[in-house]
Amino acid sequence: MMSLSKRMFLSFTTAILAIAVSGMASAQNSKIEEGFDYRILPVAQPLDTKGKVEVIEFFWYGCPHCYDFEPELNAWLKRKPNDVVFRKVPVAFRDDLMPHSQLFYALESMGKGDALNDKVMFAMHKENKRLMTENEIADWVASQGVDRNAFLATYRSFAVVSKARAARQMAEAYRIDGVPTIVMQGRYMTSPSIAGNKAKAISVMEFLEQKIRKDKYK
Known part of the structure; x- marks a missing residue:
């Protein structure tokens, strides 16, 4: 008993x-409300793809909040509809962080981004690797089975350096002051900090997806 x-x-x-x-x-x-769960940019930015829902994640490899958000974001990516296009844009808030942006675009250029982006973040946040210098970055990339010389040639290339600089200018145009930040259709901004938590941020993204479709991708 x-x-x-x-x-x-x-x-x-x-x-x-x-x-x-x-x-x-x-x-x-x-309820999801403008001004509380998401914001509207003062100046809408041009879209790369017409007739689609454009989603951009502004992030930084070294950001603990970005690393923490990755599982929820990756789960959303696996179930996103076909009319949603997604891309990541690295943000360097200081000059000494530009190597991380170059790393991102070098891996992307070599077709290694999908395989190694999460591993870069794991190395930085769980293995305490700073990856702040060219040599540190090249050594780590080589440890992942990528040819060191080929990587360095790509990392130093005009195309990669230009993309890293353009990403910084883009973050300024979008008025990004913290990461991770999600911008949809060049005008709607949300994040775990804006929405209140990671799950709510994903809910806001799904809400905005529907809104953008209803507005005929405007």
Whole structure:
């Protein structure tokens, strides 16, 4: 026979669990509002693709919040509809962070971005690798089975350096002051910090997807 104290403990635990689940459900189902969950850029930016939902993630390899957001973002990417186009844009808030932007575009140029982007972030956030200098970066890339000389040639190339600089200018045009930041259709901005948490940010993205479709991709 269950004791009174044990029954009280179980009842208390069940009540706490119910409140927690209810709170999570209400947070996910809460109304999404402009100015609270997302913002509209003062000047809409040009789109690369017409007739699609354009989604850009501004990020930095060294950002712990970007690393923390990756699992939720990757799960969203796996289920996104075909009319959604997604790309990542690296942000260098200081000159000494530009090597990370060059690393991103060098890997992309070599067709290694999808395979190594998550590994770069794991190395920085879990293995304490700074990857701040050309040699550190080249050594790490070589450890992943990529030819060191071929990587360095790509990393130093005019095309990659130009893309890294253009990404910085783009972040300024979009008024990016923190990462990760998601911009949709060149005008709607959200993030875990704006929306309140990672799950809500994904909900806002899905809400904006529908809004953009309803507005005929404007």
